[in-house]
Amino acid sequence: MKPLKGLTGSGSTEWRTSKLPDFSLTDLEKKRLSKQRKLDAKRDPVERNKEGQFATPPSLASSIAKFALQLVSVDEPIMLEPSCGSGAFIYAALSAAEQTGIRYRDIVGVEKDQEFAEVAKNLWSEWGTTIIEGDFLDFATTSSLKADLLIANPPYVRHHHLPKEIKARYSAIVSRVTGRSPSGLSGLYVYFILASQLCLAPGAISAWLIPSEFLDTNYGKSIRKYLAENVSIERIHRFDPDGLVFDDALVTSLILVFRNKQPGKNHKVTFSEGDDINNPEGASLVFPQTSLHGESRWSGYFTQAPRSDLPETEPTLSDLFTIRRGIATGNNSYFIRSRDAVAADGIDDSDLIPVLPPPRRLNLPTISADPDGWPILSEQLVLMSSSEPEATIAAKNPSLAKYFEGADDKTRNSYLVRNRAPWYKVESREPAPILLTYMGRANGKGTPFRFILNYSRAIATNGYLMLYPRGVLENAIQEGSLTLEDVHKALQQFSQESLIAGGRVYGGGLRKIEPKELANVPAGSIFRQLGIRYNTSGDRLF
Template identity: 40%
Template sequence: MSATELTRALLNKQLDSAKTQTERNQLGQFATSTALATDILEYARGLLPSNFKIRFLDPAFGTGSFYSALLQRFPLSQIVSAVGYEIDPHYGNEAIKLWGDTPLQLSIADFTQAKPPNSDEALANLLICNPPYVRHHHLTRLEKLRLKRTTEQTSGIKLSGLAGLYCHFLCISDAWMASDALAGWLIPSGFMDVNYGQQVKEYLLNQVTLLRVHRFYPDDVQFEDALVSSAVVWFRKALPPVNHAVEFTYGGSLTAPKVRELVSVEVLRHTVKWTKFGLGYSNRNSNSQQLKLKDTASTSRMPLSSEGRNSEFLPLKLSDLFTIKRGLATGANHFFVLTPEQVSTHQLPLEFLKPILPSPRFLSVDEIEADSVGNPILESKLFLLTCNLPLYEVKAKYPSLWKYLQMGVENGISDRYLCKHRSPWYSQEKRPPSPFLCTYMGRQNTSRGRPFRFILNHSMATATNVYLMLYPKPALEKALLKKPELLRLVWQALNQMDDETLMGEGRVYGGGLHKLEPKELGNAIAEKFLEILPSLSYVANSLSESLL
């Protein structure tokens, strides 16, 4: 580390400490480490000719970690110009002092409102940026409208209103880049999976040549103060060549990744989630997209069409077997989810109480037995309060419940978003008990070693939205009713699903937190179920007909 870089890194820490975490979150100020900035510029050097004359641009400069790495990796004789933008004078003024004797032209201004150069000679041919990580809910309505308009005018991309500020930075910068310019972006990897990232992916596939996407291990957090899973995206400002393939890498560093995989642009265009690629197991999963479904009568392949087509492979997904829903959201668990002691203290009527499962961290078992009335046999017993009667009727017939509800009004529970959009506000959405549940989020580095748990529920307990509830579809439900012993086999099949399969469908956040939404879990290939389904020809046939 050079003396100047050491000075810059210490200066950045001092400037960060002078701000609150909230202030930095609002502007998305999460500095790039020296090691990562150096790795990024080292990789850029390998992509550029040795005599390349650099016109450098960093639209979110901070104190200049990338510029510092640029000066260490390239001689000054190669750097024709260096331009930076920093919106916050708190950092910008100090950066101007620090780099005053170098070629840097740093403007303290909002890059998204700046005007790009008029001449081609002034456009950047090397852009490296860690854009501000500002989520859409930190942007005002007027700011969103301005950003959407600017982004569309400069790049032709119509971003979703849910897009974070970093998406706008990436698209707006298109107007600042010369033809064939190289760009490296350090951004959250979430754009590869979420709906608002679709337009960004279309830009990367259609308007530029996407070269590489490198993802870090989820527990290898690149920002000490932001739990976000990061990726480095590389592209050239040029239309992609025919039959172009993109390199996806994972783990380690840019210059020494742990896993490499080439994926064609055509495959990427037809893939919703890009985080499946470059993990080392995506090829295995993609090969298993076509699963054989055999008839019970013999080992011959079951015909899946009355039209004589040889449809011998069937992509069986969990969504073909289950209707999957998030558990219910009460809007105020501390008020609506009650212990037996609280029920007794407030003398709440039993007809408005339903058993509900505790949070996964308080659920020590994966199979929930039930007592004679359907209540779960657990150490931690909880009940959900829900009532559809109008308040005047509650007051007349159930004074103790009315009194408790008045406490909710006085404490602002009735004015919470979910509550005030229900009628009455103390009623709950319908979530009947399901025999199978999956935890909504989890980490690998736990005592269980698995991010997700599948629960077998014999009770009449429902669940909150920290669970996904799996309701068997008619064909499977009929099979379970006819042969109850299959219930355990289905549960075992769920538990035998590869962690990689589930993680590949979901999304991951910094620190290694994995999450699954209902649709994502439904997309998981149900390979293990084929060991059960051959003994259920009517289930198999019902599924095959529905999938044709």
């Protein structure tokens, strides 16, 4: 490999070496990994999580560099690695170039952490690489660098770890690129991707190892909109949701690769999955980029066309059910107690509401009820809540009043509680005949979500979604042509793949589906199974 030309502090270029170093890239990589492990070991895991410092596995860095480099169209590219750490992608890019004979014009790494920046400088300076210690967002606004290849694993810093003044400054930078500020709930990687436009040459290739959350979340709309309208997306490759790319980060990751070029009307985007972007598992799916919109969710593209590509007349679960999240108490350990403990305290539970155990402690498909509507369960729970004034409670149920009087300051001052009037009035729900456990893992069974038939008057916490029949389904049940058992059976046979595609995924294969997402899941199969017809115009259902 030929010596490389790098950037000096002033931004000019010069040949860094007149000959190659006496040691090999492999030797340097071994040294880098040793120093990486030592730096990781000396840092508290909580601190590393807060700073979003998760080192890129070497094999993954090599795989990404190999894929990205083959898309570069210039002969002597300039490479940029934001947040380079000890230089995992620098090594991977140098190694890939050595194998293919490609010569870099410049390689630049930017690293905010002083210790990692020093390690990278000591390791890679002899290979024509310039390491700049500083914040990449500041670098993007001041540097004249225009990279032909950018490869990055940006810090995975959650929005609540970003100070307000930092968010404001980063938002101003991003506004220069997109004309709009990202959501305040955006993680740091969103700012990195949007600001990187300032450092890219026309036609440059960008490859990002990032969390998959932006595919579905509301805060991801800004980046989805930007990507769909302003660049040509080459590949979105998601790793196995049931595994973890990083041993120390509970997050599902993907590789986003795009070209800094306006997408043509016929440009297509490839969605793939597996451990290696160069060798995807199963069939990759290809869609016109024009079908991608910032307002729609993108995770469905890995398995099927998203909702916007389905016929407009296809009914959804919202045509059958009103869907609400279970209650949020503000402090379950205080507001939810066992019925036996309540009785032992002399509290009259006749006006209190039964509440179901959390999903992990409820494995029954059907909840039966006693004559008073209490669920027939080994564990009966009570919601400690009332809308009446304290004086009224004291007269009617003195033991309950005493319980409320004994609440500590931590309970009374939690966010939800302090904004209620009275503070002990938990939000209300009608008992739902159908419940869905809205979050879970498949664990090899393929059923992260469970539909439960509820005959009791117990309500549920926000570990469940509550489904109330509506419209034609409600009418059919009231008329006797359908029973709740019929509905529950149909839901149990409903495609888990449809629910998974409609929801979102987190690290370790944790699946989740929110009320609006569940409402939009296509439900034609349930209509057909229950014998409910729907037409293709006007009022769809009759």
